[in-house]
Amino acid sequence: MNSNVLHVQMSESKTYESLIQKITSNTVKYTDQELSDKRIVFVIHLDEIGYDLNILGWLKTLPEKSFRGSVGSLIVTSPTPYHTKSFAQDVILLANKLGMTFIGHSVLEIVKDYENFKTWQKTIDLSLETIAMNQGKDLLERLRAFETGKLNNLIALHASSRKTSNTLTLWHMVRKYVTGLDIREIHIENGTVVDCIGCQFQTCIHYGKNHSCFYGGIMVEEVLPAIETSDALVWVCPNYNDAISANMMAVINRLTVLYRQMSFHDKACYAVIVSGNSGSDTVAKQLIGALNINKGFQLPPNFVIMATANDPLKVLEIEGIEKKAQRMAENINIFCQNVK
Numbered sequence: 301m302n303s304n305v306l307h308v309q310m311s312e313s314k315t316y317e318s319l320i321q322k323i324t325s326n327t328v329k330y331t332d333q334e335l336s337d338k339r340i341v342f343v344i345h346l347d348e349i350g351y352d353l354n355i356l357g358w359l360k361t362l363p364e365k366s367f368r369g370s371v372g373s374l375i376v377t378s379p380t381p382y383h384t385k386s387f388a389q390d391v392i393l394l395a396n397k398l399g400m401t402f403i404g405h406s407v408l409e410i411v412k413d414y415e416n417f418k419t420w421q422k423t424i425d426l427s428l429e430t431i432a433m434n435q436g437k438d439l440l441e442r443l444r445a446f447e448t449g450k451l452n453n454l455i456a457l458h459a460s461s462r463k464t465s466n467t468l469t470l471w472h473m474v475r476k477y478v479t480g481l482d483i484r485e486i487h488i489e490n491g492t493v494v495d496c497i498g499c500q501f502q503t504c505i506h507y508g509k510n511h512s513c514f515y516g517g518i519m520v521e522e523v524l525p526a527i528e529t530s531d532a533l534v535w536v537c538p539n540y541n542d543a544i545s546a547n548m549m550a551v552i553n554r555l556t557v558l559y560r561q562m563s564f565h566d567k568a569c570y571a572v573i574v575s576g577n578s579g580s581d582t583v584a585k586q587l588i589g590a591l592n593i594n595k596g597f598q599l600p601p602n603f604v605i606m607a608t609a610n611d612p613l614k615v616l617e618i619e620g621i622e623k624k625a626q627r628m629a630e631n632i633n634i635f636c637q638n639v640k
């Protein structure tokens with residue numbers, strides 16, 4: 301793997317041009333090079349309504365598997381305080397479908413007046429722009445240094461009924477074809493994981509050091525220790541109101557205590573999503589936002605399998621679903637065995 305980083309930029313921004321130049325000084329600008337087996341940073345400049353149509357137009361032209369073997373990250377700037385996360389989620393989902401892996405904490409956001417760096421400035425005595433620049437350089441260093449090793453164990457988390465759930469059934473279809481991994485399933489029974497109360501930072505750190513959390517329960521006894529020692533996670537997520545269900549979201553929120561004790565950068569994150577009618581991609585983007593951009597899990601290529609099925613177990617009747625599940629399992633097998 302060439303350790304040169306390719307930087308893909310389709311739009312210009314006068315405001316941020318000199319900062320981007322400083323951050324990307326050691327990278328090669330994309331013209332029309334091959335895109336597989338590369339380290340790639342997307343430099344995205346949003347407009348006032350939150351789009352960079354040039355990058356979307358370019359992504360649309362790329363054939364399947366264009367980013368095979370490539371690892372990515374993003375720098376997203378905005379002339380407003382908004383849109384950086386939602387646009388990043390769109391680009392990550394599209395590029396991931398084309399075969400790209402994303403490193404954990406894959407996005408550097410730069411919003412209007414560098415406002416998002418003010419929290420950092422409470423503890424770092426530098427200008428907001430310098431903090432942004434340092435974080436950009438760190439992002440590129442992490443992109444260069446990213447390595448995958450063999451993954452040995454995988455935890456699937458679900459809150460679904462074994463008898464009726466399409467999403468759990470789809471995961472079991474995938475699971476049949478997964479090889480070489482120790483697989484464990486954890487059932488989050490309805491209401492057993494109370495949502496995070498948002499303890500003070502110091503309180504959270506205190507509980508975390510004692511491998512605990514204010515609320516205790518199955519999260520502390522079973523889920524967090526399993527995640528701590530896992531190499532890969534599968535989030536089994538039915539679409540509930542175009543969002544992650546409350547039980548699964550509570551698990552994600554309660555991860556905070558572990559996140560403050562360790563990095564998730566070496567852990568891979570997969571997802572299985574079923575909707576009754578439509579909207580699985582909205583759930584996938586939520587997972588990308590919460591788990592890759594925010595909590596820092598890595599996103600392996602083609603991290604998600606999505607389907608649409610309404611009545612109980614109807615997923616079994618979708619044409620070609622077994623093949624699709626098998627392909628998802630093959631992606632997991634290849635990534636986890638680190639076979640390029």
Ligand SMILES: Cc1cc2nc3c(=O)[nH]c(=O)nc-3n(C[C@H](O)[C@H](O)[C@H](O)COP(=O)(O)O)c2cc1C
Binds near residue numbers: 467575
């Ligand atoms: C509380 C709730 C909300 C739901 N919201 C949606 C929705 O917004 N859009 C949709 O397409 N399906 C929605 N569904 C249907 C499920 O996504 C559908 O049943 C799918 O098969 C996945 O759920 P399952 O794994 O429990 O079978 C909802 C189901 C429930 C129980």
